[in-house]
Each structure stands twice: as structure tokens, then as C-alpha cells.
Amino acid sequence: MSQPLLSVKNLSIVYEVPNLDVVAVSRASFDVPRGSIVGLVGESGCGKTTMARAFTRIISDNAKITEGSMDFDGKDLAKISEREMNDLRWRDIAFVPQSAMNSLDPVYRVEYQMHEVLRGRGGMSRSQAKARAAELFEMVGIEANRLRDFPHQFSGGMRQRVAIALALALNPKLIVADEPVTALDVIVQRQILDQMRALQRDLGISIIMVTHDISVVAYICDRTVVMYAGEVVEDCETATLLSKPLHPYTMGLKNAFPDIASAGTGILTPISGAPPDLARPPAGCRFAARCPFALDHCRSVSPTLMSFGDDHSVACHRAHEAEALRAQAALPETWGEIL
Ligand SMILES: Nc1ncnc2c1ncn2[C@@H]1O[C@H](COP(=O)(O)OP(=O)(O)OP(=O)(O)O)[C@@H](O)[C@H]1O
Numbered sequence: 001m002s003q004p005l006l007s008v009k010n011l012s013i014v015y016e017v018p019n020l021d022v023v024a025v026s027r028a029s030f031d032v033p034r035g036s037i038v039g040l041v042g043e044s045g046c047g048k049t050t051m052a053r054a055f056t057r058i059i060s061d062n063a064k065i066t067e068g069s070m071d072f073d074g075k076d077l078a079k080i081s082e083r084e085m086n087d088l089r090w091r092d093i094a095f096v097p098q099s100a101m102n103s104l105d106p107v108y109r110v111e112y113q114m115h116e117v118l119r120g121r122g123g124m125s126r127s128q129a130k131a132r133a134a135e136l137f138e139m140v141g142i143e144a145n146r147l148r149d150f151p152h153q154f155s156g157g158m159r160q161r162v163a164i165a166l167a168l169a170l171n172p173k174l175i176v177a178d179e180p181v182t183a184l185d186v187i188v189q190r191q192i193l194d195q196m197r198a199l200q201r202d203l204g205i206s207i208i209m210v211t212h213d214i215s216v217v218a219y220i221c222d223r224t225v226v227m228y229a230g231e232v233v234e235d236c237e238t239a240t241l242l243s244k245p246l247h248p249y250t251m252g253l254k255n256a257f258p259d260i261a262s263a264g265t266g267i268l269t270p271i272s273g274a275p276p277d278l279a280r281p282p283a284g285c286r287f288a289a290r291c292p293f294a295l296d297h298c299r300s301v302s303p304t305l306m307s308f309g310d311d312h313s314v315a316c317h318r319a320h321e322a323e324a325l326r327a328q329a330a331l332p333e334t335w336g337e338i339l
Pocket residue numbers: 015016017022024042043044045046047048049050051060062212278
């Protein structure tokens with residue numbers, strides 16, 4: 001197998017808050033193979049955005065990478081200088097935020113913002129930038145004459161396309177997209193995901209898709225990394241994750257989201273309770289308090305992420321019983337309340 005494009009190993013990221021440290025990412029490890037779409041999925045607050053932002057090192061001033069590495073094409077993103085990181089941004093790694101309004105300045109025409117990247121970062125001449133901007137708009141399905149518009153003149157879905165075009169501007173190897181379709185309705189979500197998939201195939205790039213919605217990873221991701229309370233709890237091909245999940249949290253997530261392809265008509269079962277406070281994580285498995293299958297052992301001993309079968313990692317003491325647990329997890333009464 002070829003070297004992954006990005007290999008994250010034992011990555012920990014801490015927010016330093018007066019008298020308290022919030023460990024947002026705790027010894028996370030996973031790979032992003034070349035030319036693949038990898039989903040990073042988990043509930044709000046599980047550390048997805050913190051980790052995704054760490055790949056471009058655009059993190060808050062109080063955030064510190066305290067251990068681990070992020071090997072990107074031979075460079076450790078955790079260790080390279082700010083100057084080297086700056087060279088990689090846009091050119092090798094581009095970021096698409098949840099709301100395109102965060103990457104587009106409302107007071108400038110979109111064309112101006114495209115040119116800033118193409119000329120400022122990519123060193124293109126005015127005419128090269130003009131031609132490339134038109135080409136990028138075409139790639140994301142927007143007519144080039146719309147380049148003269150201001151961000152507010154686009155619909156939400158179109159603005160996300162503009163943000164994707166901007167991310168593609170300098171032919172990056174990796175796009176990190178943080179909840180790129182969350183604010184959009186299901187039909188537009190699907191159109192944008194289809195487009196991202198087509199672009200990924202045509203250009204051979206890799207994408208990290210950050211989402212709280214397992215139906216988004218089911219729709220578009222080749223592999224999926226499931227996070228819970230700052231930790232990676234499961235990592236494998238998406239098809240395997242959906243058909244044979246090993247972690248009870250993944251089993252619960254599957255029940256909690258409608259299917260994006262069918263616009264969702266089945267019964268949804270939420271996972272009751274809330275994730276732990278990352279400033280004071282519990283001993284043992286962090287999911288134990290919400291897990292219908294937790295044993296005493298789970299509450300006292302923290303499971304480590306271990307390889308379990310072919311290309312499948314999981315952090316659960318009961319992974320060897322997963323088949324029986326899956327059958328129980330499929331029953332709404334296992335999880336309590338039914339929506
Ligand atoms: N600047 C900050 N200072 C202190 N704590 C922070 C800061 N930013 C985030 N956190 C905390 O870090 C943890 C992880 O947050 P993060 O935003 O990475 O999670 P997330 O899974 O992306 O959630 P969401 O989807 O809601 O953004 C949360 O407990 C959050 O409250």
C-alpha cells in the first residue's frame with residue numbers, strides 16, 4: 001500500500017483556559033490515504049473542528065498541540081515552522097469552513113477574493129488569474145459572469161460552491177472541509193456532495209470531511225473516523241463501518257440519523273445523555289455513561305484503539321462481542337426514548 005497522504009499519530013490538542021485545561025483531542029491516530037475522502041464524524045464538542053483546524057494550524061491562541069505528529073507528505077505539520085506552514089496553506093492544504101461567509105468577505109466581489117488567492121498566493125498574472133477563476137467557477141457549476149457578484153448575491157449552496165472553488169484554486173493535495181453542507185437543505189447537500197466527489201475523482205485529491213452527520217459520511221466518504229469526547233473510537237472503510245460497526249457509539253449514531261440518499265423516512269433513535277466535560281473526562285471508557293452495553297470494567301479501564309480484523313480499528317472492551325451487540329443496538333428500546 002502507498003504511503004498515506006496524511007498520517008496522524010497520538011495527536012493531543014489542549015485548550016489552556018485559566019485553572020483548567022480542556023483536552024479537545026486526545027491521542028488521536030488515523031491515516032488519510034491518497035485520493036480518498038475520509039470522514040471525521042462525531043457529536044458537537046468531540047474535537048472534530050479542533051483537529052481539522054490543526055491540519056492547517058489555524059487554531060486559537062490558547063490551543064496547544066501537546067503531543068503527537070501529523071505527517072503530511074513527509075512533513076510533520078505539528079513541528080514545521082510557521083513559514084513552512086504558510087507555504088503549505090492553499091497550495092497543498094486548503095480549508096472549507098462550515099459557513100462560506102466565514103471564508104468570503106462580504107464587502108468584496110468574489111472575483112477580487114479569488115484573485116487575492118490566485119495572484120497573492122499563487123503568483124499568477126492578472127490575466128492568468130482571470131482565466132483560472134473562470135475555470136474554477138465552471139468546475140463547481142457556476143457561470144463565470146457571476147464572479148463579479150458579491151457573496152450576498154449567492155444562495156447558501158452557491159456560496160459553498162464558491163468556497164470550494166476557492167479551496168481548489170491552487171490545486172491542493174488535501175481539502176479539509178468543516179461541515180461544508182450542514183447549513184443546507186438535503187437536496188442542495190446532495191448536489192454539493194456529488195460535486196465534491198466528482199472533483200475529488202477528476203483531480204485525484206484527498207478530502208477530510210468533518211461532520212456530525214453519519215448520513216453524510218455514508219453518502220460520500222471512503223473511510224470514516226469516529227470521534228467521541230476527543231478520542232478516535234473507530235476507524236475503517238465506510239462500507240464496513242455501516243454494515244459491521246464494532247463500537248456501540250457508532251451503532252447508536254447509525255440509528256440517530258436519517259439516510260441522506262432516501263431523504264430519511266425511518267424511525268430515529270437518539271443516544272440519550274450528553275458527552276462528558278473534556279476538562280474532566282471520566283476514568284474508563286468515555287462513552288460508558290451512555291452505553292447500553294457498558295460493564296463495570298468499562299467504567300474503570302480506558303480501552304485503547306486496537307486493530308480488530310482487516311483494516312479496522314476500535315476502542316471498545318466488548319468489540320469481540322460486536323455481532324451480538326449490533327443485534328441489540330438495532331432495537332430502539334436498547335437506547336431508551338424513541339423520537
Ligand atoms: N477556544 C477555546 N477555548 C477553550 N475550549 C475550547 C475552545 N474551542 C473549543 N473548545 C472546546 O474544545 C472541545 C472541542 O471543540 P470542537 O469545536 O473542536 O468540537 P467539534 O466536535 O468540532 O464541535 P462543533 O461541531 O460544535 O464545532 C469542546 O469541549 C469545546 O468547548
